Amino acid sequence: MDELTLYIANKNYSSWSFRPWIAMTAAGIPFREELIPFGPGATHPRFRDLSPTGRVPVLHHGAVRIWESLAIIEYIAELFPDAGLWPADRESRSLARSISMEMLSGFRALRSACPMNMRRPVNGIALPEGVIADVTRIEEIWRDMRQRSGGPFLFGAFSGADAMFAPVINRFATYDLVRDAETIAYMDAMRAHPAWRVWEEAALAESWIVPEDEA
Incomplete structure (x- = not known):
């Protein structure tokens, strides 16, 4: 190959x-x-x-x-x-692809106001219109999928859907956007994943600076 x-x-x-x-x-x-x-x-x-x-x-x-x-x-x-990048059963695969597409095409207010930045100190910001609605919808997705699958990830085992939402974990944590225990439990599971830790370690070691309005 x-x-x-x-x-x-x-x-x-x-x-x-x-x-x-x-x-x-x-x-x-x-x-x-x-x-x-x-x-x-x-x-x-x-x-x-x-x-x-x-x-x-x-x-x-x-x-x-x-x-x-x-x-x-x-x-x-x-x-x-x-x-195992997608769930084995058809219904779960359809849900995983649906929420992945929703992440791909939506949540523009959150993405615009809170760019990913793993080196940024945890600190809240004044939130423009639409951000809270985005946060609420994402929390609903995470809660529904994990309740359905039993967790710890969206469909039990780590999948492509978790990968699509991975940057949101950083946004929620860095900009101090959430308080719900179920949301934080999912975020903790993601941040404990070995792949996450490898990426984060490399991100924190980078010296390049990009203005937030350009990232």
């Missing part, structure tokens, strides 16, 4: 890079990581050479190029069907 190469940006800031990286790492998928730090405007000239969107993450697999976080997770799930 051709080598898998995942191109990502700064681990401290790049929420979209985090998603496929933690999915592949948690599933034990072998891949080569290549990190290209953001330049001005949270971009880099090399990104255009790697992906038709000019953004990362992008996965190279021989001559195949796969961009967008969820598409990468889907591709890896097809390539490694025994890795």
